[in-house]
Amino acid sequence: MVEAAGAPAPSAEARQLTMVKAIGEALDQALAEDPRVLLFGEDVGMGGVFRVSDGLRDKHGEVRVFDTPLAEAGIVGYGIGLALAGMRPVAEIQFAGFLYPALDQILSHLGRYRHRSRGRFTVPMVVRAPYGGGVHTPEQHADSPEAVLAHVPGVKVVIPSDPFRAKGLLTAAIRDPDPVFFLEAIKLYRSVKAEVPAEPYALELGRARVVREGEAATLVCYGGMVEVCRTAAEVAAREGVELEIVDLETLVPFDADTVLASVEKTGRVVVVHEARKIGGFGAEVAARIAEDAIWSLEAPVLRVAGWDAPYPPFSAIEHHYRPDARRVLAAVRQVLAA
Amino acid sequence: MEPLCYIAEDGSIGGERPGDELPFGPDELAHGYRAIVRARIFDERAMTLQRQGKLGVYPPYRGQEAAQVGAVLALGRNDWLVPTYRDTGAAITHGLPLAQAILYWRADPAGWRFPEGLRLLPFYIPIATQLLHAVGVASAGRHLGEDWVALTFIGDGGSSEGDFHEALNFAAVFDAPMVLVAENNGWAISVPTQKQMRNPRIAERAAGYGIPGVAVDGNDLAAVWHVTRQAVDRARAGGGPTLVEAVTYRVGPHTSSDDPSRYRPAADARPWEARDPVVRLRLALTSMGAWDEEREAALVAEVKEEFQAAVAEADAAPEPRPEEMMEQVFASMTPDARHAWEVLKHG
Numbered sequence: 001m002v003e004a005a006g007a008p009a010p011s012a013e014a015r016q017l018t019m020v021k022a023i024g025e026a027l028d029q030a031l032a033e034d035p036r037v038l039l040f041g042e043d044v045g046m047g048g049v050f051r052v053s054d055g056l057r058d059k060h061g062e063v064r065v066f067d068t069p070l071a072e073a074g075i076v077g078y079g080i081g082l083a084l085a086g087m088r089p090v091a092e093i094q095f096a097g098f099l100y101p102a103l104d105q106i107l108s109h110l111g112r113y114r115h116r117s118r119g120r121f122t123v124p125m126v127v128r129a130p131y132g133g134g135v136h137t138p139e140q141h142a143d144s145p146e147a148v149l150a151h152v153p154g155v156k157v158v159i160p161s162d163p164f165r166a167k168g169l170l171t172a173a174i175r176d177p178d179p180v181f182f183l184e185a186i187k188l189y190r191s192v193k194a195e196v197p198a199e200p201y202a203l204e205l206g207r208a209r210v211v212r213e214g215e216a217a218t219l220v221c222y223g224g225m226v227e228v229c230r231t232a233a234e235v236a237a238r239e240g241v242e243l244e245i246v247d248l249e250t251l252v253p254f255d256a257d258t259v260l261a262s263v264e265k266t267g268r269v270v271v272v273h274e275a276r277k278i279g280g281f282g283a284e285v286a287a288r289i290a291e292d293a294i295w296s297l298e299a300p301v302l303r304v305a306g307w308d309a310p311y312p313p314f315s316a317i318e319h320h321y322r323p324d325a326r327r328v329l330a331a332v333r334q335v336l337a338a
Numbered sequence: 339m340e341p342l343c344y345i346a347e348d349g350s351i352g353g354e355r356p357g358d359e360l361p362f363g364p365d366e367l368a369h370g371y372r373a374i375v376r377a378r379i380f381d382e383r384a385m386t387l388q389r390q391g392k393l394g395v396y397p398p399y400r401g402q403e404a405a406q407v408g409a410v411l412a413l414g415r416n417d418w419l420v421p422t423y424r425d426t427g428a429a430i431t432h433g434l435p436l437a438q439a440i441l442y443w444r445a446d447p448a449g450w451r452f453p454e455g456l457r458l459l460p461f462y463i464p465i466a467t468q469l470l471h472a473v474g475v476a477s478a479g480r481h482l483g484e485d486w487v488a489l490t491f492i493g494d495g496g497s498s499e500g501d502f503h504e505a506l507n508f509a510a511v512f513d514a515p516m517v518l519v520a521e522n523n524g525w526a527i528s529v530p531t532q533k534q535m536r537n538p539r540i541a542e543r544a545a546g547y548g549i550p551g552v553a554v555d556g557n558d559l560a561a562v563w564h565v566t567r568q569a570v571d572r573a574r575a576g577g578g579p580t581l582v583e584a585v586t587y588r589v590g591p592h593t594s595s596d597d598p599s600r601y602r603p604a605a606d607a608r609p610w611e612a613r614d615p616v617v618r619l620r621l622a623l624t625s626m627g628a629w630d631e632e633r634e635a636a637l638v639a640e641v642k643e644e645f646q647a648a649v650a651e652a653d654a655a656p657e658p659r660p661e662e663m664m665e666q667v668f669a670s671m672t673p674d675a676r677h678a679w680e681v682l683k684h685g
Contacts, residue, residue: 069504069511074470074505074508077467081470081474082481083474085418085479101500104501105467109464109467111667114668116460119451119665156668206672253673
């Protein structure tokens with residue numbers, strides 16, 4: 001049993017859905033379930049540039065599903081105001097790389113409001129954004145700013161790795177009493193399908209999960225890198241090397257216990273993410289392992305990450321930036337050799 | 339666009355525009371006067387407390403009392419106020435207890451949870467970010483079937499921020515029941531208005547958003563109150579947002595840590611002493627036969643007593659606990675936060 005608790009019982013109505021459909025269904029059901037939920041952002045009304053909110057304006061009305069002017073600080077700041085006065089805003093930032101105009105609102109207010117009002121005012125808001133590369137997007141469309149967001153006190157950061165998890169985690173994020181960033185790997189939007197129950201369900205935030213069990217080494221990853229690590233693990237298994245994979249899913253709050261338990265079991269760790277290495281979330285994972293489990297280690301903790309350069313807007317070579325199974329396996333060989 | 343004025347510097351009524359009739363009776367004006375005196379005395383006393391080491395850094399609003407109090411008098415209890423750090427006078431007029439205001443500026447956590455039911459957001463330190471929140475709060479009322487209006491303030495300095503533009507545009511596009519009062523006090527800390535903007539008439543920017551913009555004499559409580567009341571009524575009736583510019587002057591320093599003599603000559607402030615909003619209103623009320631020295635003495639004594647009681651109440655607040663900083667980060671404490679809480683509590 002490698003799935004975390006919280007998954008609903010198998011349903012007769014489970015279908016194979018893409019990430020886009022699963023996320024759209026979570027939004028649809030949240031709108032139906034709670035009249036305080038509002039969905040807005042740039043081009044959200046017509047379904048969004050990835051068609052995640054397709055049909056939702058027709059179904060729930062343009063009062064609750066609406067376009068905003070093209071202004072990201074405005075989108076986040078407006079959402080904070082809606083939340084302060086009792087709504088449950090779900091904002092879409094068209095690409096995570098377009099989030100930066102809103103950083104003042106995020107750093108100064110989004111995660112601070114509960115704290116500075118000593119609980120009098122809260123911001124139960126979700127900000128969704130597609131992130132990451134691998135699909136030949138134009139410049140600035142492939143950023144992975146999760147470490148920037150994870151560094152903001154008072155906001156949660158959730159990054160699902162498949163359609164089933166995405167629906168359940170987004171439902172939980174919308175029901176959560178605090179602000180949640182929900183980053184969706186563009187690479188996974190249509191490339192993977194999974195069985196997704198038709199009924200609404202929520203998966204617990206703040207829990208990492210072991211998605212593959214193994215004894216040889218632990219791969220710690222999240223979002224679009226889980227698929228890459230699975231591929232690496234399958235290749236390694238053909239050589240008789242069984243890798244364990246920990247999908248963090250929620251960067252904040254960080255479930256250190258699940259990571260540390262796996263480290264104690266395998267003694268060898270590779271952390272994998274698409275964002276650049278320096279100051280990336282992998283540094284936090286590695287530091288935490290060093291603080292709490294260094295005596296369990298048989299080898300140095302290695303990181304496989306984007307290079308320390310901007311994400312290259314050059315389609316022909318972008319696959320050299322984004323970690324792939326080959327680079328993960330090279331690091332695995334290194335930790336196994338130690 | 340000339341600022342609207344009803345009560346001239348010498349207290350004479352009639353204003354700068356012929357035919358302008360005072361839209362308030364003596365009793366209403368006396369009510370406004372009580373509020374403005376209360377705001378003035380709070381500000382003076384707060385600066386004194388600060389100099390005694392009993393407040394942290396404090397941003398005084400001397401000279402801007404009519405702009406703040408006049409605007410807030412236009413609100414009902416159901417309406418929201420979204421203040422900047424300069425707007426303590428507005429906040430206490432909207433219902434923030436004085437003891438809480440003192441504790442807030444003492445940076446004591448006991449002062450940071452505003453009372454339930456009081457529709458007042460905490461003071462905003464970052465510039466202009468609050469404007470977007472006011473638009474969201476205003477729109478939320480429409481979704482919830484409430485008829486509230488959100489009133490927010492900005493300074494002339496803050497009108498340079500991008501959020502000023504985004505908020506006015508969002509408010510206009512969404513027809514938000516929001517009133518933005520720009521307290522044009524002439525200074526962004528040390529930078530005068532003429533170095534901040536080519537067109538010094540902030541209210542004229544409203545045209546760019548397709549919303550009404552009105553300039554008022556920000557030292558005339560009657561003018562500010564009247565114009566804001568019209569804007570609030572229009573917003574409540576579905577007429578959308580209004581930009582009000584209250585032309586005033588920051589007589590004192592930016593904060594208790596600032597020394598204006600470093601960047602502006604004393605002569606710059608002098609004409610504004612003659613335009614003092616409190617004196618002006620008292621002269622007007624006196625000439626109407628609605629105020630006298632006896633009432634003045636009673637009011638001042640009453641407010642000073644209220645302030646003293648508030649100081650005593652604030653002084654009785656429990657000592658802040660170090661572990662309080664780990665509380666209210668999230669609704670429920672994460673394991674890491676719990677660990678830090680224990681460390682802070684038990685060392």
